[in-house]
Amino acid sequence: xxxxxxxxxxxxxxxDAPFWQAFWENIGFNVVYSSATNKxxxxxxxxxxxxxxxxxxxxxHGHVIALKDKVDYLFIPRYMNLEKKETxxxxxxxxxxxxxxxxxxxxxxxxxxxxxxxPLSRLRLCKELAEKxxxxxxxxxxxxxxxxxxxxxxxxxxxxxxxPQVAMKLVKSGRTAGSPVKEGDLNIAVLGYPYQIHxxxxxxxxxxxxxxxxxxxxxxxxxxxxMLRPYRxxxxxxxxxxxxxxxxxxxxxxxxxxxxxxxxxxxAFACGPDAMxxxxxxxxxxxxxxxxxxxxxDEHSGEAGVRTRLEAFVDMIxxxxxxx
Amino acid sequence: xxxxxxxxxxxxxxxxxxxxxxxxxVVPPPAPTSRTLDLGVKxxxxxxxxxxxxxxxxxxxxxxxxxxxxxxxxxVGPCRAxxxxxxHQKILKDLGYDCKIIIFDPPLHNLKDFFSKINYIIKKxxxxxxxxxxxxxxxxxxxxxxxxxxxxxxxVRPYELKKGSTTKVFKECLHIVDQAQTREEILDAxxxxxxxxxxxxxxPSRNPLKIGIIGEIYVVLEPFMNMDVEITLEExxxxxxxxxxxxxxxxxxxxxxxxGSIYKTAYPYLKKKIGGxxxxxxxxxxxxxxxxFDGVIQVAPFTCIPxxxxxxxxxxxxxxxxxxVLSLTIDEQTAKAGVQTRLEAFVDLLxxxxxxxxxxxxxxxxx
Ligand code: SF4
Ligand code: SF4
Numbered sequence: 008x009x010x011x012x013x014x015x016x017x018x019x020x021x022x023d024a025p026f027w028q029a030f031w032e033n034i035g036f037n038v039v040y041s042s043a044t045n046k047x048x049x050x051x052x053x054x055x056x057x058x059x060x061x062x063x064x065x066x067x068h069g070h071v072i073a074l075k076d077k078v079d080y081l082f083i084p085r086y087m088n089l090e091k092k093e094t095x096x097x098x099x100x101x102x103x104x105x106x107x108x109x110x111x112x113x114x115x116x117x118x119x120x121x122x123x124x125x126p127l128s129r130l131r132l133c134k135e136l137a138e139k140x141x142x143x144x145x146x147x148x149x150x151x152x153x154x155x156x157x158x159x160x161x162x163x164x165x166x167x168x169x170x171p172q173v174a175m176k177l178v179k180s181g182r183t184a185g186s187p188v189k190e191g192d193l194n195i196a197v198l199g200y201p202y203q204i205h206x207x208x209x210x211x212x213x214x215x216x217x218x219x220x221x222x223x224x225x226x227x228x229x230x231x232x233x234m235l236r237p238y239r240x241x242x243x244x245x246x247x248x249x250x251x252x253x254x255x256x257x258x259x260x261x262x263x264x265x266x267x268x269x270x271x272x273x274x275a276f277a278c279g280p281d282a283m284x285x286x287x288x289x290x291x292x293x294x295x296x297x298x299x300x301x302x303x304x305d306e307h308s309g310e311a312g313v314r315t316r317l318e319a320f321v322d323m324i325x326x327x328x329x330x331x
Numbered sequence: 332x333x334x335x336x337x338x339x340x341x342x343x344x345x346x347x348x349x350x351x352x353x354x355x356x357v358v359p360p361p362a363p364t365s366r367t368l369d370l371g372v373k374x375x376x377x378x379x380x381x382x383x384x385x386x387x388x389x390x391x392x393x394x395x396x397x398x399x400x401x402x403x404x405x406x407v408g409p410c411r412a413x414x415x416x417x418x419h420q421k422i423l424k425d426l427g428y429d430c431k432i433i434i435f436d437p438p439l440h441n442l443k444d445f446f447s448k449i450n451y452i453i454k455k456x457x458x459x460x461x462x463x464x465x466x467x468x469x470x471x472x473x474x475x476x477x478x479x480x481x482x483x484x485x486x487v488r489p490y491e492l493k494k495g496s497t498t499k500v501f502k503e504c505l506h507i508v509d510q511a512q513t514r515e516e517i518l519d520a521x522x523x524x525x526x527x528x529x530x531x532x533x534x535p536s537r538n539p540l541k542i543g544i545i546g547e548i549y550v551v552l553e554p555f556m557n558m559d560v561e562i563t564l565e566e567x568x569x570x571x572x573x574x575x576x577x578x579x580x581x582x583x584x585x586x587x588x589x590x591g592s593i594y595k596t597a598y599p600y601l602k603k604k605i606g607g608x609x610x611x612x613x614x615x616x617x618x619x620x621x622x623x624f625d626g627v628i629q630v631a632p633f634t635c636i637p638x639x640x641x642x643x644x645x646x647x648x649x650x651x652x653x654x655x656v657l658s659l660t661i662d663e664q665t666a667k668a669g670v671q672t673r674l675e676a677f678v679d680l681l682x683x684x685x686x687x688x689x690x691x692x693x694x695x696x697x698x
Contacts, residue, residue, distance in 0.1 A: 247413065286379075
């Protein structure tokens, strides 16, 4: 029987799952995902983490617990840098260590360092994966290349405007599709880390709620690398963190493109990087006089509370529009 | 130019020396008070770490006093500190302050930028590079002396006969060092201070507990932030030890350190540097355990990312090496009385452990 590898369905799941799934399958592993975040997962995660950890990290631990007795291995990559002059939130850097220290009785963790800044670091990744999985170097390299092609399709679908869950299904079925239609009358950029925005449990169904209010949603996944390029130098100093930069750069992209009615920033309670990102965003939008609303989510966020705030925000924008 | 800079422990005394001797007027940053913190809290993002808030408060206070230029350090991540000055600048501008913030990133990061900024400061003060180098060396000496005197005060205080006597002398010492201008005067000041501290009446027969202090640099160095954790413990008759000093890279044997780098020590528990002092907190705890310390106290700002990672791993270290660890999370609501109580309880626990040699006392308490 094929060995199974557990993949917690959060954090880099929303951006990179198709890639890793293709990789593992190509070297003969069976990928097992945890289910979408739910109350049980969150509660289990809260139990084993320190109180001041952010919700996404608590949730991640919950996903690990949900998987740990079902798989032979756990895949907890250590995302370090995908580009020069960038890294990830320190909690990503210490993720495998935190999980190992906090959850007793877990299967063997495969935690390669994800560093892709130059050909040498890519080679090193191949080597590490080969060592840790027992597959040959050639097989690993081949599987990674194949995974890269799958990922490309996935990213293209995201850029077309599909949300990750839908895009993943489309990739799997191998179908191509036209872009989804945007029917709303308002255009709002919903910015924040993919593991907050696209996790319906964490974001208390925010995207769906906005859709029901007649809003077209624009997220950072819809902006391609190329489209971002001109905005990589507009800040006096870039952030250190991969996702935070993407959030800021796509903000500038959307602002420049025009036609935006407002911006919502979804951030986790006590998130370190976001304390900075959010303030930079607020000051920028204040200067440009564009409606802005931060939404802070934590383990106690309720759908009703968020709904009220969203309604008020959308009403305010519509009202403003009438006055113009 | 009227120059100011952040307040961190006793270092402002040396920075003041440097900038004054470069021909500038200095607006010395006042020791932080609750007003400073309130100011910072008011205008900083809610989840910013408390150092960011405190620095913002300090800047607002020195701007009120007429400073027009602030010199501060940057950083290359992965933690937030490197972005502080950029955010501070935006916030201050939004509040209507038009001050200049000169940010020094680590020289190895961008040598040219580093030198051009120094050059700017030197030329504005009408000095030469040669003079700069001389003043820099003197100021560095002053910084080292300040740290030396402080280290000695930590060694004396647990043995003092009269509570508070060391702190009183230490304050006098700071004044003496502050007054010293030339190399010779600074070295004299050092001798005088050492003598004064050693003359504090002591009871050498005590056998104090030993506690290591780890955590994030700003809250470790700024007594107002950490609720005087060192003084409080030492006045309870405990020896404290910390390895964070601004002059630390020039001294060896901070902890009896024969086992190579701190990163190697931490490796079994944390495999990568995570920014801030995260990995140091793990490595130092291990070293304290190996060197016979009775306990470790981690001081960390609320929402401090690297320290949260460290805190998640510390219980395991604590269990494996049987060394109790207490985590103190600091934010604007932290009250001195609360901290005092927790410190007393922790010291009690350590005394019990020492008496009964008990195993399984190891634990980490949360927020
Ligand atoms: S970026 Fe924020 S939300 Fe994400 S792991 Fe770090 S602290 Fe948590
Ligand atoms: S180490 Fe902690 S306190 Fe310092 S900048 Fe980073 S998050 Fe803030």
